[in-house]
Structure formats: structure tokens, C-alpha cells
Amino acid sequence: MRAYEGAGARPSKGNSIAPSGTYELRKFVQQLETAGELERWRDPVSLRDVARMIESSEKAILFERVRGCHLPLLANTMASRRRWALAFDVPEDQLLDELRRRMGRLIPPVRVADGPVREVLLVGDRADLTELPAYLQHEYDGAPYISAALDVSKHPETGCYNIGVRRLMLRGPRETGIDVVSPSDLRAYYRRARELGRRFEIAFVIGAHPLDYLATQMKVETDDEFEIMGGFRGESVPLVRCQTVDLEVPADAEVVLEGYLEGDWTEVEGPFGEYTGCYGAAHFNPVFRLTGIMRRRDAIFETATIGGARLHHTDTAVITALRTELLVWESVSRAVAEPRAVYCPPAATGLHHVRISLRVRDPGDGRNAVIAALGSNAEVKLAIAVDDDIDIYDDKVVEWAIATRYQADTDTVIIGGLRTFPLDPSLPPHEGSKVTTAKLGIDATRRWDKPAHVFAIPRPPFSDAPSRSVNERQCEDLEDVVQRMAATLVDGPRFVDWLTMFPTLHQADLVRALGVLRQRGLVRMDTEGRYWPVG
Ligand SMILES: Cc1cc2nc3c(=O)[nH]c(=O)nc-3n(C[C@H](O)[C@H](O)[C@H](O)COP(=O)(O)O)c2cc1C
Structure with missing residues (x-):
């Protein structure tokens, strides 16, 4: 049982809802192809080359034929917000709202007798990991690893299902490492299970809909984490029994590995290219022993990218960024009245930097927001708060907000001694997880002791809709224009208001009429650019 980290009420538990067959990886691949988000390679490729090709592709990429392996290899499916928007079926800027909506419900799984994942059943020596197109992802990784392995296991006493994602470094046809170092x-x-002296069975789903992977990253109070997955899907996850272990897995998966964990944390595993974009040191870990494989006849083998020079389009950073946004939103929405949006740029690992836009109601709201983000359950190191006229998804606009709305001595928050992930290479030398981090908050919201117009963004006139100047023509009676403009002065119009009020006049005639009003001493302009009558 895990603590629910969400704000407010616990998710509501619903009844089971019959699966529609929508949430299959292969259907998502079709969706990607239709949207122009998939690069398809029909010629055979070598596993030596795929890591480079995957890293340099801005799209999802499907290698139909991989030399020496039976299955096609699919990569980058979760590595952009655009692809996540397709997975959630919403525009990109509504991802967080949709995620919050789907987090709000738990839908129990349903049990089914059979399913596509049971089309090919392999046990004993016939189950062989070397037939899978797992590849060396980074130059100095210890060995190729299976990266998109969604693990399914049960609590040894309660029998509650737990799901997560773990990397499995290959050690032979039926043995891998498993990274279970972090809490x-x-x-x-x-x-x-080891304390009780029991065998610990585990299954790994490789190849699932993106929502299934994201669901594994969420902490929700439930005794069956397939309910979270169901909540994300909006319908029950159909579960089938494994063949060699007492576990159930989604019947619509592509590949399932079955087996058990063995030993203490004694086997060297790693190094890995890590989520930080750098290498993480090798660790000591238990071993996974394979007892069986179930898969579709034409199964797709999925991989998830982690670390590297182009972090912004790795699956891990983009998935993690969505989770960070959710956690920060939950914290910030308790700290200020009108938060508008939260964005976590995946280029900064998906964990460490976050931008918050809000409508400042009261002095101090900006600082409240950054402190709430830094103190949230996410691992944010840098939080930037901006007003709601700033597009937080646009780096250039955020840079501008910092340049024009931020004063380092009064708008900076630095707090040391806070919890962190020990893998951050900028931390001082430390042993294990015995280290804390310093965090930075930048309040780039407008000063509240200056008038709002000082911070207004100059936009071209008629930005929202074209002017109604269809029949624009030169005026024949300038005096008439002078009189009509003079009549408007009581309302303090700006020049743009005259352009709107007199849609048939050329701008030049408005300037001429203004000249006449000035000559006659009838008009003055104030410091905000408004025109008023004199006297
Ligand atoms: C692609 C991917 C790979 C991951 N690999 C690992 C890993 O090897 N080891 C680990 O401890 N966490 C890894 N994680 C993070 C865990 O899956 C995540 O913390 C999860 O919530 C843990 O679930 P649990 O606490 O229910 O066991 C990975 C996440 C993703 C998205």
C-alpha cells in the first residue's frame, strides 16, 4: 500500500469497465504514423547502429528488421510532448489537466482467459533473451539492456500488485541484472520476501501503450496498482495469467518475460547512461532469472531511451517531466490562489527545473509558488515563477520575463539542506544517499509596487483579429474628421482606438486631423498614450 501524494481527495474507485481494445501499443504506432510522428525502417539494420539512429531521430522510429533478432524494434514513442498529446488525445497545453483528470479515478482490472500476448508461449531453454533486439544504448554501458520493462510483482504477504519500470542488463540467455538500488x-x-525466505516472482511487460508506462510512475493509495493503469486508460485492464509464475499481466501486451529475482545486492550492475544525461556508477544488485516468455506472434519489442546528449527527447526525461509537473501542480495549487500552468523542460532531466505561471492576486504569490515547488514531492532544483501573460513553454519568452521582471537581490530564494536524488553529479562528494542539495527559486512575476502598464507586452495592433478596415478610403472633408475625433476625447482614446472607431479612414487622415487639433490647442496626450481634451 502506498501513500497517495495527490492534493485533496483520494481518487474515486469505480466499477470495472469492459476493455475496448484501444490501448494497444500497435494501435498507438498507427496513430503516430498517421500524425507523421513515425519513421519506419524497412531495410535490415545492425544492433550496433540503432542507438545512434534512435538518438538522432526527432520522431518515433520502427526498425522492421533487426539482424540476428526475430522481433522489430520500436523506439522514441514517449519521447515528445506531441506524442503524449496523441496518447492522451488532447492538445499539448492540456496534458497536465488531462493527467490530473485521469489520476482522479481507479478502475479495477478484469480477468480474461486468453489474449494476444499468449499467442507464443516459450518455457525453459526455448525462452531466450538473446532473440530480443536489446541493444547497447551508450558507449560505456556494461552490456545491452532491456529498458522499457514494466515490472509486475506482488507483496509477499498481502498479495497486492505493484507495478514499475526497471532496466534489465543482459548477462546471458536467461539471466539479467535488475536495478533496484533506489528506494x-x-x-x-x-x-x-527475502526476510521471509520466499521466492520472489516477477514478470516484465515489454511493449505497452504509453499511458500504461506513465501509470507506473504515479503514487496512489491502492492495493492493486492495475487500478491506476485502468484509471489512466478509462477502462479495465484485461489481465491474463502467466505460464510459469503466479502473476497476471495485461493480455494486450506485446512481450512478457517471466521469472524470479535471486540473491542479495551482490552482483555488479552497470554502469548505465543515466537520466541525468551522464553515466551513473555501477551498483550492486540482485539477479533476474528467466523462466518463460509469452508474446504475440508478430510482437513489437519496445525500448525506452535514457540519458545522452539529447536529453530533451529521451523517453525517460519526457515521462518524468509529466510526473514532475503533476507533483508541482499539487503543491503549488495549495500555496497560491490562481496557478495557471506548470511546465518541466525535459532538457533539464525532467526532474530538476520547473516553470510556473500564475495570476498574482496578492504580493508574495510568486515567492509562495517557487517555495511550494522547491518543497514539493518532486525533485525540483530550480523553480521559476512568471505571470500568466508569459508562455512558459517558450524558452525565449521565459528568458525575457527573467530579464525584465526579476531582481536578483529581492526575487531570489535559495534553500540548502533539502532532499535530493544522489545521482546528481553537481553534488559534493558523498557516500550512498547521504547528501542534500541546495535549491533556487526565481520569482520573475511583475513587481506589485509599479503600475501594470510598465510590464505590458507591446503587441502589434489588431493582434487578436484583423481590423475592420475593408472600405478604407481617403477622406474628402478633413474638418469633419477633426470634429468627430474631438468628440471622442472625453473617453481618453489611444491612437489605436481611433483606428478602430474610424475603420474607413486612412491612418494618414487621422494623423492630419490630430495635427489640426494640436494646432488649435484642443488636445493633449498623457504619459500612457491617451488623448484628452484641453480645458
Ligand atoms: C524508462 C524508465 C526506466 C526506469 N528504470 C528504473 C530502474 O532501472 N531502476 C529504478 O529503481 N527505477 C527505474 N525507473 C523509475 C521507477 O520505475 C519508478 O520510480 C517507479 O515509480 C517505481 O515503482 P515502485 O515504487 O512501485 O516499485 C525507471 C523509470 C522509467 C520511466
């Missing part, structure tokens, strides 16, 4: 439910469950 997690899986780590705790496995420790408990």
Missing part, C-alpha cells in the same frame, strides 16, 4: 516498492517487497 521503491519493488525494492521493499523483494527485501521482505
Whole structure:
């Protein structure tokens, strides 16, 4: 059972809803192709080359034929917000709202007797990991690893299902490492099983709809994490039994590995290219032993990218960024009255930087927002608060807001001694997880002791809609224009208001009429650019 980190009420638990077959990876691949988001390689490729090709592609990429392997290889499916918007079926700027909506419900799974994942059943020596197109993702990784392995296991005493994602570094046809160094439910469950002297069975789903992967990253109070996955899908996850272990897995998966974990944290595993974009040191870990494979006849083998020079389009950074946004939103929405949006740029790992836009109601709202983000359950190191006229998804606009609305001595928050992920290479030398981090908040919201117009963004006139100047023509009676303009002065118009009020006049005639009004001493302009009658 895990603590629910969400704000407000717990998600509501609904009844099961019959699966529609929508949430299959292969259907998502079709969606990507239709949207022009998929690059398809029909010629055979070598596993030596795929990492480079995947890193340099801005799209999802499908290698139909991989030399020496039976299955096609699919990459980058979750590595952009555009692809996530397709997965959620919403515009990109509504991703967070949609995620919050789907987090708000739990839908129990349904049990089915059979499913596509059981089309090919392999046990014993026939189950062989080397037939899968797992590849060396980074130059100095210890070995190729399976990266998109969605793990399914049960608590050894309660039998509650836990799901997560773990990397499996290949050691042979039926043995891999498993990275369970960081605190997690899986780590705790496995420790408990060892204390009880019980075998710890585990299954790994490789190849699932993006929503399934994202659901594994969420912390929600439930005794069956397939309910979170169901909530994300909006319908029950159909579960089938594994063949060699006492576990159930989604019947619509592409590939499932079955087996058990063995040993203490004694086997060297790694190094890996890590989520930080750098290498993480090798760790000591238990071992996974394979007992069976289930898969579709034409299964797609999915991989997830982690780390590297182009972090902004790795699957891990983009998935993690969505989770960070959710956690920061939950914290900030308790700290200020009108938060508008939260964006976590994946280029900064998807964990460490966050931007918040808000409508400042009261002095101090901006600082409240950054402090709430830094103190949230996410691992944010830099939080920037801006007003709601700033597009937080646009780096250039955010730079501008910092340049014009931020004073370092009064608008900076620095707090040391806070919790962190020990993998951050900028941390001082430390042992294990015994280290804390310093965090920075930048309040780039407008000063509240200056008038709003000082900070207004100059926009071209008629930005929202074209002017109604269809029949524009030269005026024949300038005196008439002078009189009509003079009559407007009581309302303090700006020049743009005259352009709107007199849609048939050329701008030149308005300037001429203004000249006449000035000559006659009838008009003055104030410091905000408004015209008023004199006297
Ligand atoms: C692609 C991907 C790979 C991941 N690999 C690992 C890993 O190897 N080890 C790990 O501890 N966490 C890894 N994570 C993070 C865990 O899946 C995540 O913390 C999860 O919520 C843990 O679930 P649990 O606490 O229910 O066990 C990975 C996440 C993603 C998206």
C-alpha cells in the first residue's frame, strides 16, 4: 500500500469497465504514423547502429528488421510532448489537466482467459533473451539492456500488485541484472520476501501503450496498482495469467518475460547512461532469472531511451517531466490562489527545473509558488515563477520575463539542506544517499509596487483579429474628421482606438486631423498614450 501524494481527495474507485481494445501499443504506432510522428525502417539494420539512429531521430522510429533478432524494434514513442498529446488525445497545453483528470479515478482490472500476448508461449531453454533486439544504448554501458520493462510483482504477504519500470542488463540467455538500488516498492517487497525466505516472482511487460508506462510512475493509495493503469486508460485492464509464475499481466501486451529475482545486492550492475544525461556508477544488485516468455506472434519489442546528449527527447526525461509537473501542480495549487500552468523542460532531466505561471492576486504569490515547488514531492532544483501573460513553454519568452521582471537581490530564494536524488553529479562528494542539495527559486512575476502598464507586452495592433478596415478610403472633408475625433476625447482614446472607431479612414487622415487639433490647442496626450481634451 502506498501513500497517495495527490492534493485533496483520494481518487474515486469505480466499477470495472469492459476493455475496448484501444490501448494497444500497435494501435498507438498507427496513430503516430498517421500524425507523421513515425519513421519506419524497412531495410535490415545492425544492433550496433540503432542507438545512434534512435538518438538522432526527432520522431518515433520502427526498425522492421533487426539482424540476428526475430522481433522489430520500436523506439522514441514517449519521447515528445506531441506524442503524449496523441496518447492522451488532447492538445499539448492540456496534458497536465488531462493527467490530473485521469489520476482522479481507479478502475479495477478484469480477468480474461486468453489474449494476444499468449499467442507464443516459450518455457525453459526455448525462452531466450538473446532473440530480443536489446541493444547497447551508450558507449560505456556494461552490456545491452532491456529498458522499457514494466515490472509486475506482488507483496509477499498481502498479495497486492505493484507495478514499475526497471532496466534489465543482459548477462546471458536467461539471466539479467535488475536495478533496484533506489528506494521503491519493488525494492521493499523483494527485501521482505527475502526476510521471509520466499521466492520472489516477477514478470516484465515489454511493449505497452504509453499511458500504461506513465501509470507506473504515479503514487496512489491502492492495493492493486492495475487500478491506476485502468484509471489512466478509462477502462479495465484485461489481465491474463502467466505460464510459469503466479502473476497476471495485461493480455494486450506485446512481450512478457517471466521469472524470479535471486540473491542479495551482490552482483555488479552497470554502469548505465543515466537520466541525468551522464553515466551513473555501477551498483550492486540482485539477479533476474528467466523462466518463460509469452508474446504475440508478430510482437513489437519496445525500448525506452535514457540519458545522452539529447536529453530533451529521451523517453525517460519526457515521462518524468509529466510526473514532475503533476507533483508541482499539487503543491503549488495549495500555496497560491490562481496557478495557471506548470511546465518541466525535459532538457533539464525532467526532474530538476520547473516553470510556473500564475495570476498574482496578492504580493508574495510568486515567492509562495517557487517555495511550494522547491518543497514539493518532486525533485525540483530550480523553480521559476512568471505571470500568466508569459508562455512558459517558450524558452525565449521565459528568458525575457527573467530579464525584465526579476531582481536578483529581492526575487531570489535559495534553500540548502533539502532532499535530493544522489545521482546528481553537481553534488559534493558523498557516500550512498547521504547528501542534500541546495535549491533556487526565481520569482520573475511583475513587481506589485509599479503600475501594470510598465510590464505590458507591446503587441502589434489588431493582434487578436484583423481590423475592420475593408472600405478604407481617403477622406474628402478633413474638418469633419477633426470634429468627430474631438468628440471622442472625453473617453481618453489611444491612437489605436481611433483606428478602430474610424475603420474607413486612412491612418494618414487621422494623423492630419490630430495635427489640426494640436494646432488649435484642443488636445493633449498623457504619459500612457491617451488623448484628452484641453480645458
Ligand atoms: C524508462 C524508465 C526506466 C526506469 N528504470 C528504473 C530502474 O532501472 N531502476 C529504478 O529503481 N527505477 C527505474 N525507473 C523509475 C521507477 O520505475 C519508478 O520510480 C517507479 O515509480 C517505481 O515503482 P515502485 O515504487 O512501485 O516499485 C525507471 C523509470 C522509467 C520511466
